Amino acid sequence: MFLSIVPNFIVPSPPSSALMATHQQNLPTRSTGNTVEDDDAVPDIDPTNTSGLLQERLQAYKHACRYLEAYIGATEKVQKAHAKEYEKVLKTVSDPLKEGHHFDQSLGGIAGLFENIRSNTQGIANSHLEAEKTIKGSVLPILERLHAEIKNKSKELEKGAVKGSKEVDKARNLTQKHIELLGQHTAAFSSSGGKVDPSTDPYVLQRGVNHRLNKQVLEENNNRHDLIEIQNSFAAFEGHVIQIFQQALQTFLQCVGGQLERQKAMYSDIVSNAQKIPLDFEFKGFVHRNNQLLVDPSAPKRDVSHISFPNQNHPSTQPLIAGTLERKSRAMGGLKGYSTDYYVVTRSGFLHEFKDDDDFRKDPSPELSLYLPDCTIGAVNGEKFNVKGKDASKGKVGGAFAMSHELSFKAHSPADAERWYNVIKEAAGGSATYSNEPASPASPVDSRNVSGQQQPPQYQEKGVTPVQTQGLPQGQGAPSGGQMSAGAQTQQPYNTPVSGGGQSAGVGSTPTSGVERKPGQY
Numbered sequence: 001m002f003l004s005i006v007p008n009f010i011v012p013s014p015p016s017s018a019l020m021a022t023h024q025q026n027l028p029t030r031s032t033g034n035t036v037e038d039d040d041a042v043p044d045i046d047p048t049n050t051s052g053l054l055q056e057r058l059q060a061y062k063h064a065c066r067y068l069e070a071y072i073g074a075t076e077k078v079q080k081a082h083a084k085e086y087e088k089v090l091k092t093v094s095d096p097l098k099e100g101h102h103f104d105q106s107l108g109g110i111a112g113l114f115e116n117i118r119s120n121t122q123g124i125a126n127s128h129l130e131a132e133k134t135i136k137g138s139v140l141p142i143l144e145r146l147h148a149e150i151k152n153k154s155k156e157l158e159k160g161a162v163k164g165s166k167e168v169d170k171a172r173n174l175t176q177k178h179i180e181l182l183g184q185h186t187a188a189f190s191s192s193g194g195k196v197d198p199s200t201d202p203y204v205l206q207r208g209v210n211h212r213l214n215k216q217v218l219e220e221n222n223n224r225h226d227l228i229e230i231q232n233s234f235a236a237f238e239g240h241v242i243q244i245f246q247q248a249l250q251t252f253l254q255c256v257g258g259q260l261e262r263q264k265a266m267y268s269d270i271v272s273n274a275q276k277i278p279l280d281f282e283f284k285g286f287v288h289r290n291n292q293l294l295v296d297p298s299a300p301k302r303d304v305s306h307i308s309f310p311n312q313n314h315p316s317t318q319p320l321i322a323g324t325l326e327r328k329s330r331a332m333g334g335l336k337g338y339s340t341d342y343y344v345v346t347r348s349g350f351l352h353e354f355k356d357d358d359d360f361r362k363d364p365s366p367e368l369s370l371y372l373p374d375c376t377i378g379a380v381n382g383e384k385f386n387v388k389g390k391d392a393s394k395g396k397v398g399g400a401f402a403m404s405h406e407l408s409f410k411a412h413s414p415a416d417a418e419r420w421y422n423v424i425k426e427a428a429g430g431s432a433t434y435s436n437e438p439a440s441p442a443s444p445v446d447s448r449n450v451s452g453q454q455q456p457p458q459y460q461e462k463g464v465t466p467v468q469t470q471g472l473p474q475g476q477g478a479p480s481g482g483q484m485s486a487g488a489q490t491q492q493p494y495n496t497p498v499s500g501g502g503q504s505a506g507v508g509s510t511p512t513s514g515v516e517r518k519p520g521q522y
Contacts, residue, residue, distance in 0.1 A: 079132035086125035164223035171216035369393035
């Protein structure tokens with residue numbers, strides 16, 4: 001604000017009060033309001049406020065444009081970063097499926113689903129790259145051009161209205177100086193009694209003030225006209241700025257929205273591809289490719305009776321006789337009577353006792369094993385006969401300390417007893433008399449190896465129970481049976497020399513197992 005400075009002079013002897021009052025009335029005054037009065041030589045309004053306000057408004061729009069540029073530019077960088085991140089996502093499924101041979105490689109299965117995921121994920125990454133390029137090439141240039149227009153508008157305002165405001169300010173300062181000069185010399189005129197220089201004559205100074213005041217008013221009117229034009233043009237320019245903002249955001253929406261639509265369509269395609277896979281598609285293909293390895297549900301179950309294995313029918317595995325016999329208990333002097341068990345005479349010369357003939361319920365281990373060549377066989381008495389010997393089921397060590405016991409057997413009929421007696425007698429080497437010396441061949445408890453074969457399996461040792469010893473009637477000798485009764489098996493013992501070979505099995509030759517197939521193939 002420019003203030004009129006009117007110095008106060010002390011007038012010692014004014015010539016007349018009327019003249020002084022006339023000069024004071026002609027002095028210029030300042031208005032404190034915002035309106036320009038006709039009698040105000042120097043208005044109180046600063047024209048730079050108008051141009052400065054308009055200049056500040058242009059700065060506001062320029063900063064708004066810069067903010068929008070920064071926002072869209074950051075989005076462009078995010079699109080580029082998303083493209084790189086989706087490349088990382090793609091790497092998670094880029095390798096082929098492990099154990100991929102389990103899946104059908106044709107379309108419509110799991111392998112096809114992952115191929116679809118790979119292609120769509122690559123498409124999503126490419127869509128982000130395309131969005132980044134579109135934003136950089138189409139959206140940001142619009143705002144950059146608008147930014148340049150706002151800067152040019154600001155320069156135009158600075159060269160026009162701001163320059164005119166400076167001219168008005170300059171003219172007002174000059175008018176103010178002449179008004180102050182006029183005030184000084186009018187005061188001097190009163191004090192000097194009207195004696196002044198021609199150049200400082202108040203009349204001349206007043207005309208100079210009028211001249212400069214007229215020039216000031218012309219500058220003010222011209223500046224006012226320029227400001228009005230600029231104000232009127234601001235409405236159109238601001239509309240243009242907002243229109244460019246709308247255009248840029250519309251292009252931005254088309255770019256980003258298109259990318260989002262493509263991304264949504266690609267994810268929808270992945271989900272649709274997964275939902276189209278039939279629930280049994282993969283398993284049917286798996287069964288078709290591996291039908292030779294998978295179990296055929298229509299095939300019958302396996303039956304042990306239909307399974308064959310090496311040495312299944314070897315002569316040594318076939319019993320000479322087998323069946324149930326009753327044996328008198330050795331406990332408490334035989335007070336418990338007879339108990340029925342399953343007995344077998346093998347080609348190895350053993351009489352084995354089993355609980356039953358069931359091979360499947362539990363592992364069949366002999367409850368009692370008598371090596372018949374070491375035993376003494378009593379004569380048949382109706383359905384009964386006796387066998388005296390050591391239990392060899394405890395193994396070699398246990399058998400060495402075993403005591404001889406006389407066991408009483410009872411068959412179902414005298415004929416059965418005769419058959420059992422004949423087979424046992426033949427397996428024992430024909431000995432039917434009681435003897436303290438073991439019969440030939442030697443006992444396997446001590447040192448026996450028949451035909452080069454291994455010892456029979458050593459079963460779990462069982463407790464020895466008291467044995468009842470029964471003697472035969474005096475004078476009763478062992479029957480001399482050479483032929484077996486009808487119905488009894490007449491097979492050669494396993495250690496009988498093979499006809500035509502001149503050598504017993506296992507003597508002087510290496511035995512073979514006969515196993516041809518691998519475990520689990522029988």
